[in-house]
Amino acid sequence: MLENELERLRLFAYCRVSTRMQVEGGNMENQRRSINRFIEQRRYKCEIVQWFEDEGISAFKERPAYERMMERLLEGGADGIIVVRLDRIGRSVKQLSNLIDTLERDDKKFIASEQSIDTTTMEGRLLTHILMTVAQFEVELFKERSREGRERYVDEGGVWGRKKIEIDTNLKKQLIRRYNSGAGTTKLSKFLATHGIEMSPPTVWHRLVEWGVEIRTIY
Structure with a gap:
């Protein structure tokens, strides 16, 4: 121009x-x-x-x-x-x-x-x-490495984490809505605690990924 x-x-x-x-x-x-x-x-x-x-x-x-x-x-x-x-x-x-x-x-x-x-x-x-492409690549790469790490650990005889905590559909929707409204995983972890569920922020993050939630990228 x-x-x-x-x-x-x-x-x-x-x-x-x-x-x-x-x-x-x-x-x-x-x-x-x-x-x-x-x-x-x-x-x-x-x-x-x-x-x-x-x-x-x-x-x-x-x-x-x-x-x-x-x-x-x-x-x-x-x-x-x-x-x-x-x-x-x-x-x-x-x-x-x-x-x-x-x-x-x-x-x-x-x-x-x-x-x-x-x-x-x-x-x-x-x-x-x-x-934007690099940012998306970093998100996908992190997801892939996390998945490969879990699979390798299980293949070697390990048990991944504790028994999986079940979250009902209504609570799941509330978590996703709060995350999409800007709440971080620490706040979501505290929110779960008010419902009697102990879950660390990293575990909350993995649940969001598992549910197919679009993970925020910080620039």
């Missing part, structure tokens, strides 16, 4: 912090500064049409500012989105991949100011897809 085309880019800037403590600690302001500094240093001279901010909201919960931004973006309100990092706008490979696909279909641009991700360039588009 030519430089004079970049100068005409009209962007929506999106910032998000997960907890109230991060809001009070200035994390939101740090994101704003990073985005402004990136634009100045790279001489984009593009206009930030509007700032959208979700405060104290997990990437896996409803994000009202994000939803408003995407609606306005697809209506033609801007040429693209700028964030500081990928994890501010999505944390799973599937979530990010769907976003990038949506933006590309509508010829919208995506920039992550602190990760050299910039889909206004061919190199930036390639890097974005490479990062």
